[in-house]
Amino acid sequence: MHYVSAEGLTKSFGASPLFRNISFHINEGDKIALIARNGVGKSTLLRILAGKDTPEEGKLWIHKDVTVALFEQDPQFEETKSVLENIFHQAHPIMAVIKQYEAATESGDAEELTDAITRMDELGAWDFESKVQQILGKLNIHHLHDMVSQLSGGQRKRVALAKTLIDIGFDHKHTLLMMDEPTNHLDVEMIEWLEHYLNQENVTLLLVTHDRYFLDAVCEEIWELERENMYVYKGDYENYMEKKAARIESEQASISKARNEYRKELEWMRKQPKARTTKSKSRQDNFYEVEARAKQRIEDAQLQLQVKMSRLGGKIIEAKKVYKSYGDKKILKGFDYTFSKGERIGVIGKNGVGKSTFLNILQLLEQADSGKINVGDTVVFGNFSQQGLVIKDNMRVIEYVKSFAENFPLANGGSLSAAQFLELFLFPPEKQYTYLQSLSGGEKKRLQLLTILFRNPNFLILDEPTNDLDLPTLAVLESFLSDYQGCVLIVSHDRYFMDRLVDHLFVFEGDGEVRDFPGNYSQYRLWLKDKEQQAIAEKNMPVTAPKTEAATTVATDDKKRKPSFKEKREFEDLEKAIAGLETERGQLEEKLGSPDVSYDEIAIASKRIGEITAELGEKEMRWLELSELF
Numbered sequence: 001m002h003y004v005s006a007e008g009l010t011k012s013f014g015a016s017p018l019f020r021n022i023s024f025h026i027n028e029g030d031k032i033a034l035i036a037r038n039g040v041g042k043s044t045l046l047r048i049l050a051g052k053d054t055p056e057e058g059k060l061w062i063h064k065d066v067t068v069a070l071f072e073q074d075p076q077f078e079e080t081k082s083v084l085e086n087i088f089h090q091a092h093p094i095m096a097v098i099k100q101y102e103a104a105t106e107s108g109d110a111e112e113l114t115d116a117i118t119r120m121d122e123l124g125a126w127d128f129e130s131k132v133q134q135i136l137g138k139l140n141i142h143h144l145h146d147m148v149s150q151l152s153g154g155q156r157k158r159v160a161l162a163k164t165l166i167d168i169g170f171d172h173k174h175t176l177l178m179m180d181e182p183t184n185h186l187d188v189e190m191i192e193w194l195e196h197y198l199n200q201e202n203v204t205l206l207l208v209t210h211d212r213y214f215l216d217a218v219c220e221e222i223w224e225l226e227r228e229n230m231y232v233y234k235g236d237y238e239n240y241m242e243k244k245a246a247r248i249e250s251e252q253a254s255i256s257k258a259r260n261e262y263r264k265e266l267e268w269m270r271k272q273p274k275a276r277t278t279k280s281k282s283r284q285d286n287f288y289e290v291e292a293r294a295k296q297r298i299e300d301a302q303l304q305l306q307v308k309m310s311r312l313g314g315k316i317i318e319a320k321k322v323y324k325s326y327g328d329k330k331i332l333k334g335f336d337y338t339f340s341k342g343e344r345i346g347v348i349g350k351n352g353v354g355k356s357t358f359l360n361i362l363q364l365l366e367q368a369d370s371g372k373i374n375v376g377d378t379v380v381f382g383n384f385s386q387q388g389l390v391i392k393d394n395m396r397v398i399e400y401v402k403s404f405a406e407n408f409p410l411a412n413g414g415s416l417s418a419a420q421f422l423e424l425f426l427f428p429p430e431k432q433y434t435y436l437q438s439l440s441g442g443e444k445k446r447l448q449l450l451t452i453l454f455r456n457p458n459f460l461i462l463d464e465p466t467n468d469l470d471l472p473t474l475a476v477l478e479s480f481l482s483d484y485q486g487c488v489l490i491v492s493h494d495r496y497f498m499d500r501l502v503d504h505l506f507v508f509e510g511d512g513e514v515r516d517f518p519g520n521y522s523q524y525r526l527w528l529k530d531k532e533q534q535a536i537a538e539k540n541m542p543v544t545a546p547k548t549e550a551a552t553t554v555a556t557d558d559k560k561r562k563p564s565f566k567e568k569r570e571f572e573d574l575e576k577a578i579a580g581l582e583t584e585r586g587q588l589e590e591k592l593g594s595p596d597v598s599y600d601e602i603a604i605a606s607k608r609i610g611e612i613t614a615e616l617g618e619k620e621m622r623w624l625e626l627s628e629l630f
Helices: 042-049 083-087 093-107 110-123 126-138 153-170 188-201 212-218 237-271 278-294 355-362 397-402 418-424 441-453 471-483 495-501 521-539 565-592 599-627
Strands: 002-013 016-027 031-035 057-062 067-071 175-180 204-208 221-226 229-234 317-326 329-338 344-349 370-375 381-384 407-409 415-417 459-463 487-491 504-510 513-517
Touching (some): 002 042, 016 229, 042 057, 042 067, 042 175, 083 093, 083 153, 093 126, 110 126, 126 153, 126 188, 153 175, 153 188, 188 212, 212 237, 221 237, 317 355, 329 355, 329 513, 344 355, 344 521, 355 487, 355 504, 397 441, 407 418, 415 418, 487 495, 504 521, 565 599
Parallel strands (some): 031 204, 031 221, 344 487, 344 504, 381 459, 459 487
Antiparallel strands (some): 002 057, 221 229, 317 329, 317 370, 407 415
């Protein structure tokens, strides 16, 4: 089924064109990644397709049966309503009864829960409710009665993502799902679950992301906005990089050829008399076409990082028996570590385990409960925090940078003015006089990076540096950090970024435990899977029979021995016990299906069924062992 057609779309931001005369088609089942530099118009294009913005020129056609769902970087909520009310906002009987069921489950209202269960049965809503439970559980959304206005930035993003996924799951027949940086503020487990979920749902997807592993796992096609045009590449990110390089090389060769032709035609034009024949008029028209091609400039501008690094002495940071807790929540429990010159360490763990607190303690920005943090005299921290820029009203980019310094020292011994340094960070002169509040999220991140690096840090602390940065800037940042001689400590959910840069990991496992893992993120995940498989294998091993008088008797030959009297009696008792447990479980399951059962009775019955299942497993295993003797 054909979902979307666009012909000749054009959109500008002020005097600067974002894209001009672009055309594309989206069909059912397409999974497309949209990439470009920050400020080129990725988010604007998504908003145009969602009907929240309009193009200046061109035609846009969307099939009447297609629903367009947009997940934005800055989600909008009804601030005076709860998480529950924002997520289950659709006026539909199934959505209404699931909302009632979720509310009753959290509040513990037995009467309300019983009524909700009855209505769920009547509407056949259990399948969709299980999907809702999966989404809310995987995204760590539990306090549904909290007001949205009280949520942190990361919590708001997860609630918005849950709302979007529940909406498309409820009405998924013909939906175009557009997502703008969905992995920001998700931990790695959430990102991996989202990859699996989007592939399992078989949605039609248009995605903006900086996460290259996520892009490769979910998308099959890449669209790039560059120099006001759109370029389409089939395949993964690596294929895109190869094809783009080949395209630029071909364009450069074409321009070079046009310039040679232009020189010849220019000489001819200068020699021609004013009165020209029809033939020469045709050649004259062709001259202007050649001139336009010859004067093209393929500007593949790259962010340049050439900052000077302060000298780093022998003593860097020593952490000795560091403890930190917030009430009953332990962050660090006797953390010991001595940092070495040139180390690149990744910090991973679920959201809320205390990674940011750990970074603050190392920088002496926050006090540990006990223990010592000794920081060397030569250490100069560069802290790229999640807080981002402190925006000042009515301040322009150039004014903001000059408030730190007028000139910036470079690695080669020279220096640059604030304006020149801004150009290295892809802020051309016209952009330098833009107000801070008008910058895109990625441009603000780039400016934040500039203000950190000019201090010549030798110990970089990067807390989620990849959020909102475009892929070209990320590639240059990775290259810079690979050659950086100082220490680097990175907290990031971008697995590709971590794999390229870190030598080992601090894994925050919870309850104050920090594991020092010798490897990158992908190696850590492989280690975890091996560990999980080993645990499953050990769990499935036959249970050793209890030592009884008969069981301890050793057979004197390889012939099958006969069961003892006690084993015969145990075998008979096991058969009766198993039958009794199965009967009890059937009665409890029947009771759970009754509309008259109370909430407390549901809880008790559910717990007992779990106990019975475990007990049956043990007894059946013993019965199988004894059955081999008969």
